[in-house]
Amino acid sequence: MTSPTRVYLARLAGVAVFDPNGDLVGRVRDAVARLRPTQRPEIVGLVAEMPMRRRIFLSINRITSIDAEAVVLGTGTLNLRRFEKRPNELLVLQELLDRRVQLDPGGQSGAVVDVAMECSRGGEWNLTRVAVREQTGRLARRGHLHQVEWERVRGLTGIADARGTANLLAVLEDMRPADLANVLQDLPDARRNEVAAALDDERLADVLSELPERDQVEILAALDRERAADVLEEMDPDDAADLLNELPPPEQDVLLDLMQPDEADPVRQLLKYSPGTAGSVMTSEPVIMPPDATVAEALARIREPQLSPAVAAQVFVARAPMTTPTGRYLGMVHFQRLLREPPADLLGGVVVNDIDPLQPATPLPEITRRMATYDLVAMPVIDQNNRLVGAVTVDDVLDHSLPRDWRDRDAIAAPSPVTAPDGADG
Missing domain, CATH: 3.10.580.10 (CBS-domain)
Incomplete structure (x- = not known):
């Protein structure tokens, strides 16, 4: 493998993955580590997102080059089954970024901002170093940055305490709303709601429009009503009307009353039309x-x-x-x-x-x-x-025209594994 011996994984997020012919396979979204009781976690592969929001597993053994510019695959089979995490595995970026931890010795507390993997002489990639921003009385991002060995950090595994979102959002910052919506679907519900709430109103409005109705409703319900009304104001009226249609009428009325009248009026008008008609699907703000x-x-x-x-x-x-x-x-x-x-x-x-x-x-x-x-x-x-x-x-x-659950990846049947001359196996 032609690669640096140490790679910080947050820098890989969004990096393009190419097959040996130079054709784009997808983009890196995370790294998969296997937890081991007495050893450092071993990186077993990467998660790449392909077109149509499908996430697949790329074995680390099939990767011939990896750095912050590109990931290149060797010849082999490309398994198109949607990636499913196993019980003893860790999604590094999803589960570790922003995690509250403590450093030994001294016990300073901080938040994880990045994790490095290193390649051993035998070709095995392990998680070796953790970048931790020290928690101070001021904003956490202004605290001292420590880069320490994996063993010096307590709290990297197990159930996480309440944590921030700044570092995960930094990794996701350049994603299109549809891709960010896909990431949110992979997060546990509580973490998904935390990350969604940390987005600004306009960004959250764009992302909500790309989520399945169930997730839209759950995220909106997790916000306080004033914030929920602000987000609805940022949505296109037809998208806001579609979302409100998923709520009970009393809740619709509360949120509409909290919206600015000039933003609420077109949404109220759209809600009057029968489902499946031009009035119910149109935008009320064309040029x-x-x-x-x-x-x-x-x-x-x-x-x-x-x-x-x-x-x-x-x-x-x-x-x-x-x-x-x-x-x-x-x-x-x-x-x-x-x-x-x-x-x-x-x-x-x-x-x-x-x-x-x-x-x-x-x-x-x-x-x-x-x-x-x-x-x-x-x-x-x-x-x-x-x-x-x-x-x-x-x-x-x-x-x-598509099925109601077309945005829900769990409702989409996975294709069969495909053998190809170029790619990586899953």
């Missing part, structure tokens, strides 16, 4: 502009980074007011059309209105057929007074 706005202004609007690709793909044109429900709906303009038109031209002159909009009661199968027929990524939804009330995007359709 809406007046007909006298210019092409240049529309292009500037869809460049705003907070817009999702599906929402930013088209501009809906309507009379004032510009918030839903708008004035009379006039049509829409796809961003490709905007790119072809002179910047000074008005939207009213390039608008397309030859496709009938959806009604709030249009059922999901009809929406799917019409979007597929016209190759659209979004369709307008208008009320009986021809006012735009929202838009159904392709991600809304996909989200509600």
